[in-house]
Amino acid sequence: MAKPTTSLRTYALTRLALVLPMLWILLTLVFFMMRVAPGDPVTAALGGRLPEKELQDRRHAAGYDKPLIVQYVDYLGDVARLNFGTTITDDRPVTDVIIENGSATLELTFWAMVVALSVGIGLGLVAGRLRDSGADVSIRMFGIVVYAMPAFFLGFLAQLLFGERLGWLPTSGRASPEVQFLLPTHTHLYLIDAIIYGDWATFKDVVLHLILPATTLGLIIAGVLIRLVRVNVLQTMKGDYIEAARARGIDEKSVVYRHAFKNALVPVVTVLGLQVALLMSGAVLTETTFNWPGIGFELVRYLNNRDYIAVQGIITFFALIVIFISVLIDFVNAWIDPRVRY
């Protein structure tokens, strides 16, 4: 009953068609979750601080006096035009929040992923290769403990050791205040901005600020990767083609490196997609721990200020990212592994 294999293009089109219901459901969930809350967003954020007349005007201007279903349709229309609303408390378009603070998050998560992939894949391969050896047990323990470690605790320890005790690394923000003030922003990615600016001291300052947050977040993701890569190596090593390769007299080294490891890493790509959820959640905690002005840090601030529109906008943006990445991962997967696209 083998189904005929389809071309990559057909697969891509089918997959894209499936995005729409998922997108619609996520947006609907976000909208209604935010509106179940009592009262309207304007009163929640500013109630008691402005006269009733002013509140009413603002409610009217933002359309919160319209029926819910009209607001819902408006919301979907706005999202389609990539308009995520304007925050109530500081009157800032959410798109600006996404660009300015989102780039801080992007910078942090990118370097965290670099740390996670190098530590996670490296140690995972070693552990899988040397099953049940001392190295395997210690690496597994390391993976479990790192996974069990909340980002804020790892951050606390790092701040204590490298910040307070040794005084090697800064523990707060993306750059020193004077550097931040002088650095001209082109991309909002400080590392790239610093390279464009071409000043060595600035570049060094930015790198130093990045080390602790990126390592903290990266190690936490690495914990999951270690387990995953290890299990995949174990499963691959049981495969018939490994046996066959050995039987043909290929030496163990190249069986492991050329045959097993490559295949063991394919499923990792899929699971990497699921790690985005972990990465984003970890980013919120890491940003709060290190005062990193990313989008998670802003989200927490807006939550504390009861700014529903800002929260709704940021959450909507996260939903779009989640969908984008899951589609991306599926494409990559279909491209590497033809078995996926039947």
Next chain:
Amino acid sequence: MASQLIARAGRAFGPVREARGVPRWIVWAGIVLTMLFVVMALTAPWISPYAFDQYQDASGQRFVKQQAPSSAHWFGTNVQSTDVMSRVIWGARTELKVVLFAVVVSLLVGLPLGLLSGYFGGPVDRVLVLIMDALFAFPYLLLAIVIAFLLSDKFGSGVATAAFAISAVYIPQYFRVVRNHVVSLREESYVEAARALGARPRTVIGRYVFQNVVQSVPVIATLNAADAILTLAALGFLGYGIQPTDAAEWGYDSSRALSDAGAGIWWTGLFPGMAIVLLVTGLTLLGEGLNDVLNPVLRRRKMEPVTLPPRAPQEDQG
């Protein structure tokens, strides 16, 4: 009846006793660590030196704040002048209470939904799968924060709010695991046989499908409990968990300790943080170990030397 139950429980622990090598160590390390915190939670009123919100001694003398560990305060005191050790011990009670509550709620909702959805299929199944997949893909902490944020407006920030916020994260997980399992079981020949014999769906689900699905629950529930502790601590850290006056919670204490790091005050953050790490590690080891021990695909038993019986006198085989 009682002896039957004991025999049953004994059989359930059989694989744990039979386990050898690394899985055996993992399971036992998990059991010991987890039990440590369970005992701590149960005996908190007796073993804790002070109450979790106590900031003065019996004579009304306020504790010195941020005091380093001493004989009066083994783990020191924090910025609110409360005893760090007492908060760690009482925290075990809060953490386990919330997580137990959350895991039970998630199971009660996720398991039946997954069973029915997987067995009957159809449009309801498809819609449920879409919703659950959407929730599952969403960053779990953000989901929990938003739910806790919305619930706290109505119910205040207590154990129930935290537990429901966490359940919202785990219901989709149980649903997915159970549903996918049921879908694969539905086509098994023994299920088909039961259907062919005219068994009603209730019987088929209850006797054949449920019994099989429920096998994987202990492992998933243990691993999810570990995860749920982290989620609760994260909620507490961000200020959407349990209020400090209601109960001691490690995540909240960690957030207050963060500003101490710069001043070299290590004891306010180290102990609650260690408690989180140890409890989560314990539960993870328990779950992973159970998986290694119970899952026949991964299970490795000790190799027993086998002596073959001496050859019987030759018998001609026709």
